[in-house]
Amino acid sequence: MLKIGNITLEIPVVQAPLSGYSDRAMRALALEYGAELTYAGLMLDTSASHPRVIKKITFQPGPDEHPVGAQIHGTNPATMARAARMLQDAGYDLIDLNFACPARKVLARGRGGAMMGKPELVIEIYRRVRESVKCPLGVKIRTGFDDSQQSKDNFWQICQSVVAEGVDYITVHGRVVSQKYRGKADWETIKQVKQKFPQTIIFGSGDLFEPYDCVGKLKSSGIDGLSVARGAIGNPWIFRDIKAIMQGKPLPAKPDLAEQGRIIKKHIDMIFALYYKGKSVGYFRKFAAKYCLLHPERKKAASEIMVAKTPAELYSSLKKWYPIED
Secondary structure (H helix, E strand, C coil): CEEECCEEECCCEEECCCCCCCCHHHHHHHHHCCCCCEECCCEEHHHHCCHHHHCCCCCCCCCCCCCEEEEEECCCHHHHHHHHHHHHHCCCCEEEEEECCCCHHHHHCCCHHHHHHCHHHHHHHHHHHHHHCCCCEEEEEECCCCCCHHHHHHHHHHHHHHHHCCCCEEEEECCCHHHCCCCCCCHHHHHHHHHHCCCCEEEEECCCCCHHHHHHHHHHHCCCEEEECHHHCCCCHHHHHHHHHHCCCCCCCCCCHHHHHHHHHHHHHHHHHHCCHHHHHHHHHHHHHHHHHHCCCHHHHHHHHCCCCCHHHHHHHHHHHCCCCC
């Protein structure tokens, strides 16, 4: 078991914050299949600190999904602190500070992964947020901005600084920011972080797609937990599978078409309940592409489901490829 502040996890595998993905619907399905801690998608500090925005249902944690974390990014210590406090007051159980996002629009504004080159500002933000919230506080970082020695030095300076300040946990994605998602994740550096800071809770992230490989990375690195991101999109079963392996149980059978269809329809229904239906069909396509990877005729299924333009067309194509009931 893993204890983060007042939160105890039986299995140390969490659904990572995913911008544009990990809304209440995705989180609910992850919880159904064994995730014990999920995160909302990455939020901009100025949005998360705006009273009118934070009252929207899409920003609010659901009553049955605790513990649930919120992740924010920004460059202004005061705004980051205000956003963290408001998210805590809105019901989030953990706050995560993102200094890792490699998206171009985020980097262009000096946020996310761009902060890996500003270790002094990172620690100032951490201190201000720590003063503003009582809940567990963690940071998400990458192994540097690029492959330069200065970048590596900045990475270790950030680690050392937040550890000295008593950070509750650090999540390390095993790539530099400039690498985005290319190549293989560097789990050796993640392992080194845990070896250097054995008393600090370390989560690893990067290339967590296959259950046995996930458990293997956890054991070989000696870290405390896994933060599953892309591997959970359209695949909530990954949490069930990892949990079974860690408990020494047989790997569950892959979900059959009936189960896949049930979960896809449940996901669609929740999305329609959360968002304006006119935009929800397009929003669901990125999930459909991943769900269809499990279908024996995945290309045919995906090509039809993903061209649906209305809720009626989406349900119709879904029923054609999966044995679902109305």
